[in-house]
Amino acid sequence: MRIFDPHIHMTSRTTDDYEAMSRAGVRALVEPAFWLGQPRTSVASFTDYFDGLIGWERFRAAQFGIRHHCALALNPKEANDPRCTGVLDVLPRYLEKDGVVAVGEVGYDSMTPEEDEAFARQLQLAVEHDLPVLVHTPHRDKAAGTTRTLDVVRESGLPPERVLVDHLNEVTVRAVADSGCWMGFSIYPDTKMDETRMVAVLAEYGTDRVLVNSAADWGRSDPLKTYKTALAMLDAGFGEADVDKVLWRNPVEFYGQSGRLNLDDPSGTSDTSDTFAGNSVLRGARP
Amino acid sequence: MTFRLGYGTNGFANHRLGDALAVIADLGYTGVALTLDHAHLDPFAADVARQTEKVAARLRELDLAVVVETGARYLLDPRRKHHPTLVGEDREVRVDFLLRAVRIAADLGADCVSFWSGVPPPGVEPDEAWRRLRAGVEAVLDGAAGHGVPFGLEPEPGMVVEHVAQALRLHAELGSPELLGITLDVGHCVAVEPEDAAACIRRVGNLLLNVQLDDMLPGVHEHLEFGEGTLDLPATLGALAEIGYTGLAAVELPRHSHAAPEVARRAIEALKAALPPVDHPWLVKAEQTVRADPASIRTLFPAVGRTVGRTPLHEHTDPLGVVHGTVDDLARTRLLVALAGVSEDLGAELVSLYRFGDDAERRGVLRALAEVGDKAVTQGVELVKDALRTNDTRLVAAALGPFAADHLDQHTWRHGVLKCLFLGIPLAAVAGLDRRADAELLRMVGAYADERRAAGRDVPAEAAELLRSET
Numbered sequence: 001m002r003i004f005d006p007h008i009h010m011t012s013r014t015t016d017d018y019e020a021m022s023r024a025g026v027r028a029l030v031e032p033a034f035w036l037g038q039p040r041t042s043v044a045s046f047t048d049y050f051d052g053l054i055g056w057e058r059f060r061a062a063q064f065g066i067r068h069h070c071a072l073a074l075n076p077k078e079a080n081d082p083r084c085t086g087v088l089d090v091l092p093r094y095l096e097k098d099g100v101v102a103v104g105e106v107g108y109d110s111m112t113p114e115e116d117e118a119f120a121r122q123l124q125l126a127v128e129h130d131l132p133v134l135v136h137t138p139h140r141d142k143a144a145g146t147t148r149t150l151d152v153v154r155e156s157g158l159p160p161e162r163v164l165v166d167h168l169n170e171v172t173v174r175a176v177a178d179s180g181c182w183m184g185f186s187i188y189p190d191t192k193m194d195e196t197r198m199v200a201v202l203a204e205y206g207t208d209r210v211l212v213n214s215a216a217d218w219g220r221s222d223p224l225k226t227y228k229t230a231l232a233m234l235d236a237g238f239g240e241a242d243v244d245k246v247l248w249r250n251p252v253e254f255y256g257q258s259g260r261l262n263l264d265d266p267s268g269t270s271d272t273s274d275t276f277a278g279n280s281v282l283r284g285a286r287p
Numbered sequence: 288m289t290f291r292l293g294y295g296t297n298g299f300a301n302h303r304l305g306d307a308l309a310v311i312a313d314l315g316y317t318g319v320a321l322t323l324d325h326a327h328l329d330p331f332a333a334d335v336a337r338q339t340e341k342v343a344a345r346l347r348e349l350d351l352a353v354v355v356e357t358g359a360r361y362l363l364d365p366r367r368k369h370h371p372t373l374v375g376e377d378r379e380v381r382v383d384f385l386l387r388a389v390r391i392a393a394d395l396g397a398d399c400v401s402f403w404s405g406v407p408p409p410g411v412e413p414d415e416a417w418r419r420l421r422a423g424v425e426a427v428l429d430g431a432a433g434h435g436v437p438f439g440l441e442p443e444p445g446m447v448v449e450h451v452a453q454a455l456r457l458h459a460e461l462g463s464p465e466l467l468g469i470t471l472d473v474g475h476c477v478a479v480e481p482e483d484a485a486a487c488i489r490r491v492g493n494l495l496l497n498v499q500l501d502d503m504l505p506g507v508h509e510h511l512e513f514g515e516g517t518l519d520l521p522a523t524l525g526a527l528a529e530i531g532y533t534g535l536a537a538v539e540l541p542r543h544s545h546a547a548p549e550v551a552r553r554a555i556e557a558l559k560a561a562l563p564p565v566d567h568p569w570l571v572k573a574e575q576t577v578r579a580d581p582a583s584i585r586t587l588f589p590a591v592g593r594t595v596g597r598t599p600l601h602e603h604t605d606p607l608g609v610v611h612g613t614v615d616d617l618a619r620t621r622l623l624v625a626l627a628g629v630s631e632d633l634g635a636e637l638v639s640l641y642r643f644g645d646d647a648e649r650r651g652v653l654r655a656l657a658e659v660g661d662k663a664v665t666q667g668v669e670l671v672k673d674a675l676r677t678n679d680t681r682l683v684a685a686a687l688g689p690f691a692a693d694h695l696d697q698h699t700w701r702h703g704v705l706k707c708l709f710l711g712i713p714l715a716a717v718a719g720l721d722r723r724a725d726a727e728l729l730r731m732v733g734a735y736a737d738e739r740r741a742a743g744r745d746v747p748a749e750a751a752e753l754l755r756s757e758t
Contacts (some may be wrong), residue, residue, distance in 0.1 A: 047643070054645055093643050096589040129586075260593065277646060278678025278710070 001243065005029040005226050006251040007134065007166060007184065007213035010068065011049075011057055017216070017223045018064040024227035028263055030255055031057065032071035032104040032134050035078055037218050046074070046087040047094075054097045059276035062266040069261060071104035071134045079118035080110070088121055095129040101258040102126075104134025105166070108145045111138065116152075123156035132162040132257045134184075137172060146172040150179045164211060164254055169193055170201065177205055182254050186215035187225035195225070195232035202233065207245050211254065290527050291352050292558055293318030293537030294551050295499065296327055297359075300544040304328060308345055310548050314555050318352035320401070320499065320537035323388055324359040330387040331362075339394045346395065352535050354439075354497045355392040355400045357385060372405020373423030374416045374447050381405075382423055385438070386430045393434040398534050399496040401439045401470040402427075404447040416447045421460065428464050439470035439496035444479045444508040451480060451487050458494065468496035472539060474503035474510055477518050484518060485526035492530055499539035500558070510540050512550060513557035520561040528571055567595040570618050574625040581630045584622055588640050591615045591622070592647050609684045610716045612654050616685070619651030620658055627659040634663035641670050649674065650681055656690035657718075664694055671695055675703045683707065684716035692719030701728045708735060708750050729754060 003026045010018070010031050021029075031053055033046075040046060053070040061068035072094050078084040094100065103126040108115050126133045135153070138145035146165065153163050160180030167186050168176055176183050185201065186192045193201075198212060214225040222228070230243045255261055294316050299307035304327045311319055321342075323330050328342055346353055363380055364370040371377035385402055392400045407416040427438065442454050454469050461467065469491050476484035488495065500523075502516030503509065513520055527536060538558075543550040573587045592615040599608035600617065608616065627633050637659075641652040653674055660667040667690055674686035687703050695703070704717055704724075714720060732753055736746040 051645075090643065093585050093589065096586045097645055098589070098593055098647075275678070277682070278680065 001025040001227070001230060001240075001247075002027050003226050003230065003247045004251040005213055005223070006164070006211045006255065007032055007186065007215050008223060009034060009215070009217035010061060011052060012218035013216060013223060015060070015064075018061065018066065021223050021227075022064040022066055024224050026066055026223075026226065027265075028067040028069070028251075028261075029061070030069045030071055030101060030134075030251070032102070033073050034075050034105055034136075034217065039081060040078060040084055042083055043086040043090065046084065047090060050094050054094070054099050056276055056279075058099055065265065065267060067262055067264070067266060069099050069101045069255065071102035072100055073104050073106045073122055073134075074118050075105055076107050076109040076115050076119070076136060076138075080112055080114045085114070085118065088118065091122070091125060092129070095125060095131060098260065099262070100131070101255040101260050102132045102134050102164075103129070104164075105136040106133060107136040107149055108138045109136075111141070111145060111148065119152055120156065123153065123158055126162070127156070127158060130258075132164065132254060133158065135163060135165045135181075137165060137167045139167075142167075142169070143171050146175055150175060150181070153179070153181065162257055166211075166213070167192060167215070170197065173201060173205060177209075182209045182211060182250075184211045184213060186213050187222075187229050188215065189220055189222055189225075195229045198229050199232050199236045199238075202238070202242075202246065203236070207238075207242050207250070209250070210246055211250050212246055290498070290532045291318040291535050292316055292500075292555065293320055293352065293354075293535045294554070295320040295322060295356065295537050295539045295541065297322040297324070297356065297541040298538065298543050298550065299547045300324070300326070300541070302544075302547060304342065305345060307547070308342075308349055308351060311551060312349040312351055314548075314551055315559075316537075316551075316555060317350065318354075318535040318537060319346070320354050320356050320497070320535065320539070321395070321397075322356040322359055322541075323391065324362055328391065329362075330384065330391060335387075335391070336394070339391050343395045353395050353397045354535050354537070355388050355395065355397045357388050357400060357402045358541075369405070372403075373427075374405040374411070374419045375408040378419060378423050382426050382430065385427045389427075389431040389434050389436050389438070392436045397436060399437045399439045399468065399470075400431075401441055401497050403441045403443040406445055407447050413447075420447050421457065424457065424461065424467070428461075428466055431466065435466075437466045437468050437496055439468050441470035441472060441497075441499075442475060443472075444475055449475075449479055451476075451490060455491070455494070468494045470497040470499065471495060472499035472501065473518060473523050474499070474501035474516065474539070475508070477503040477505055477516055478508050479506075484523045488523065488526040488532070489530060495530070495532055495534070497534060498527065498532070498536035500536050500554075501539045510542060512540065512543070513554060513561075520557065524558070524562055529574065531571060531575060567618070569594040570621060573622060577622055577625040578629050581626055581636070584626050584636065584640065585643075588619060588622060588648055588651070589645070591618050591651065597647070607681065609681055610713055612650070612685065613647075615647055616651050616654045619648070620655040623652070623655040623659050627662055633659065634666035637663055638666050638670065641673070646679060646682065650685040653682070653685040653690075654688060657688045660690035660694065668694055672699060675699065675706060678710065680710050680712050683710060684712050687717045689718040692717075692723060697723070697725070697727075701725075701731060704728060705731055705735065708732065708747055711747070714749050714753065724753070 008029050058068040074087050103122050106119050106122045164182040164184050165176045166184030168183050212229050214223050216223040230247050233243050294311045296307050360368045371380045373381050388400045404420050440454050442448050442450050448454050473484040476487045502511040502513050502518045504516045538554045576583045595618045596614045598614045601611045605611050641649050656667045671686045671691050674682045732750050736750050739746045
């Protein structure tokens with residue numbers, strides 16, 4: 001089984017997670033930029049984070065045979081903090097970096113005018129940099145937030161096939177399915193979706209334009225939820241081709257629109273050399 | 288490639304035209320400068336239309352671009368070389384010939400017809416010669432209007448138009464006709480122009496229709512093979528790429544027909560060696576974009592590797608590009624050279640490209656300091672010092688190039704060399720090692736070697752060698 005996790009925050013995970021994911025068949029992933037769990041205080045905090053996503057984290061993943069890509073953006077939560085919004089001015093530099101395959105996560109948190117502004121501006125950046133977009137839907141007032149999200153996407157002029165609307169559930173999936181956008185589902189231990197409900201959605205809506213992710217981050221979450229959903233699909237009678245479509249071919253097709261996916265086996269390339277910028281994930285050995 | 292490399296058939300005068308085309312194409316040329324002559328598509332032959340058709344088919348088969356040259360020596364007058372011209376007696380004969388040439392050019396699908404003015408006849412005042420030339424060119428352009436093939440006026444030493452400046456003046460005086468451009472022989476630039484060929488190319492700019500390639504010595508109008516004169520061939524070809532020239536650049540060695548295949552082989556080898564190693568269309572476009580809008584480098588710089596590639600320049604001896612760098616390093620240098628020509632604050636831009644850059648972009652900035660660092664010494668030194676604080680072997684190697692050799696203080700430079708020994712970076716990456724190595728460096732390397740021996744470890748071969756060679 002080969003798995004592409006289209007949304008996971010590896011910066012917050014351990015090398016144990018990388019090992020377990022690799023064993024379960026994860027070969028590629030996309031790490032979208034999000035908040036830290038506590039507020040950032042400056043633009044510099046973003047650029048350090050972006051540098052990590054295009055550098056050190058890609059190196060860490062390659063050590064476990066996993067191709068790491070990222071999506072970069074000002075997240076909706078911090079779009080409300082004037083100390084952070086300046087990051088929009090340096091984003092164009094970063095959106096041209098190797099390994100950046102989308103603009104994201106963008107979207108709404110509390111649906112403020114500031115979020116409106118950041119969302120619209122970043123959809124425009126996606127057009128300018130020829131990148132697809134990963135859109136986060138809010139935790140609170142989700143259905144209304146999703147409808148408004150789809151309206152803004154429509155107004156942006158971005159073709160729906162270049163937009164992935166994430167964190168969907170039974171209540172919000174219909175509107176996104178009808179919009180032509182891609183449908184993302186985050187499978188969590190307690191909140192959002194679980195594997196059983198996910199399989200039911202797949203049975204109802206089919207496998208076209210559907211992506212399943214673990215969205216694992218610094219909170220209680222499980223980086224193997226992609227794998228567990230695949231098992232649940234097989235248990236429910238889906239074939240291996242369906243599993244491959246949802247957990248590999250769909251994310252490859254969506255992010256492949258960037259033209260920057262790299263799905264070669266990293267072993268034996270300079271990405272799996274012993275060190276990144278002279279530093280290693282090993283302990284005890286030099287340097 | 289933005290322009291095509293070709294060979295002039297006047298350098299194959301002892302070959303049948305068909306044979307010459309085959310030899311030229313086999314050698315890897317992709318175009319031909321076809322001099323109409325009695326043995327090569329004679330414009331006065333009764334069956335010229337049928338012959339033209341055959342040659343056109345052959346050119347298509349061989350995928351050769353073509354320009355038509357009109358400098359045959361005895362085609363119009365069997366006794367007087369190059370006669371008649373546009374400035375002497377019987378000028379209408381030359382006009383008629385040029386009109387025959389443009390009809391053939393149209394049938395061949397040629398880029399242009401190339402022509403020169405003519406040697407001023409004895410006893411004719413310069414003003415009169417110039418007037419005749421203007422009238423002749425106007426007559427030719429009028430007669431050729433329906434064919435849509437432009438004419439390239441070639442400055443030729445000893446003729447009424449012998450300098451680029453004169454060709455540009457005539458062009459302006461005639462009201463910049465759409466069908467008139469310039470043919471430039473880069474060897475002539477060496478022989479008679481006040482500036483070098485690259486500068487002439489930039490000056491002619493988008494009026495350039497046709498290029499002839501050969502070497503020459505200053506003051507001597509003799510077409511030489513590359514390397515026999517003083518032409519800077521890489522800079523010349525680089526200038527063609529820089530201005531976005533897309534036409535033909537054909538070797539012009541009309542006195543080498545006796546050994547044509549061998550001369551043509553040597554010429555293409557010299558050309559290939561001199562071509563800009565990165566001449567990716569994306570890069571050429573990106574250079575133009577940077578010149579027009581310097582801030583655009585902020586989003587072009589990160590995209591270099593995935594567009595032009597990342598191969599090491601010397602793959603066999605330097606597989607990671609630690610010593611000599613990579614194709615993307617070289618492309619980034621070209622972007623920064625373009626930037627240096629237009630930026631108002633090069634130093635600040637270099638710093639932010641480095642600070643916002645990933646590892647490859649940082650190496651690109653460091654390696655480019657060899658070309659542009661003299662214009663931003665303070666910031667360049669700051670970036671070199673930053674790189675030397677890391678343990679990234681490729682970054683440290685890129686930092687110790689010619690810029691560091693010229694500008695880094697002796698203390699920091701010595702520590703950079705020592706770091707190379709620590710990190711296993713070949714000392715070949717350190718520019719100016721022989722020049723800057725001093726007693727203190729040798730003391731430091733000696734102490735390092737002693738420390739290794741005391742710990743029962745090997746002394747790196749390069750450290751031992753350095754100590755031997757300098758003592």
